[in-house]
Amino acid sequence: MSEGTKEAVISLRGVRADLGARTVLRGIDLTVRRGEVVALLGANGSGKSTAVRTLIGQVPVAAGEAALFGVPRARFRDWARVGYVPQRTTAAGGVPATVTEVVSSGRLSRTRLGLLRKADHAAVARALELVGMADRAKDSVDALSGGQHQRVLIARALASEPELLIMDEPMAGVDLASQEILAHTLRTQVEAGTTVLLVLHELGPLEPLIDRAVVLRDGCVVHDGPPPKAVGQHALPGHDHVHPHEPADTAPMRTGLLSR
Known part of the structure; x- marks a missing residue:
């Protein structure tokens, strides 16, 4: 089966989105097909996270x-097929929890009445092993570094x-050692056939995994094709050289877990 005939796992067609009175996305088109690894790039404020x-x-x-x-997103209910890693948040959102408890919460979409079975515990253990956190399984997440929180x-x-993994700035504020672990983890998922959409500020160590880059500027798609050769967003097509840069702050924000 050719790339063009594979199932569209993600499809945005002429999507406009507003935050308050401000239009952030201005009719964007985006297709991610099964097995693809697509990077969503652009300057701060371009609409990537939105x-x-x-x-x-x-x-x-x-x-x-x-x-x-x-399935139209408004009618989509099968969230166990989607894994989502939000941008810059703590693992427990300020609630006392162990590493295992936080990771186990990602399994709830596959359980009945929230009761974990043997297969669920095994999946949690595999996930911890993949990100190199098995030795911290019983630790409180409050004792972790920024990079460990991200893992x-x-x-x-x-x-x-999940069949689809969506990650919003997974490398932001993460130390080099954790970046390398995250890149290895993602490579393992890609080899297993997982479809991936990555929001990135720059390609960095994930560059070898990227099939396509979609670049946003002012809420519009200005490039959809091969990833830019140079590393860093200043090499991106349509890059605006006057924009604010977020600090490389490793201190995580306090927000809750995504409710599915």
């Missing part, structure tokens, strides 16, 4: 159509054994 939040239902679609696995969040997303 596109992802629109896709998973955190931001309403003001116009256009969004679909997951061929726990990725393990939580992997625990549901």
Whole structure:
């Protein structure tokens, strides 16, 4: 089967999205097919995270159509097929919890009445092993570094054994050692056939895994094709050289877990 005939796992058609009175996405088109690894790139404020939040239902679609696995997003309910890693958040959202408890919460979409079975515990253990956090399984997440928090969040997303993995700035504020572990983890998922959409500030160590890059500027798609050769967003097509840069702050924000 050719790339062009594979199932569209993600489909955005003419999607417009607003935050308050401000239009952030201005009719974007985006297709991610089964098995693809697509990077969503662009300067701060270009609409990358809003596109992802629109896709998973955190931001309403003001116009256009969004679909997951061929199902209109408003009617999509099979969230066990989707693993989501949010941007810069703590693993437990300020609630006392162990690493295992946080990762186990990613398995709830596959359980009945929230009761974990043997297969669920095994999936949690595999996810922790993948991100190199098995030795911290019983530790409180409050004792973790920023990079370790991020690895726990990725393990939580992997625990549901998703077909689609969506990650919003997974390398932001993460130390080099954790970046290398995250790149290895993602490579393992890609080799297993997982479809991946990554929101990135720059390609960095994930560059070898990327099939396509979609670059946003001012809420519009300005490039959809091969990843830029140079590393860093200043090499991106349509890059605006006057924009604010977020600090490389490793201190995580306090937000809750995604409610599915």
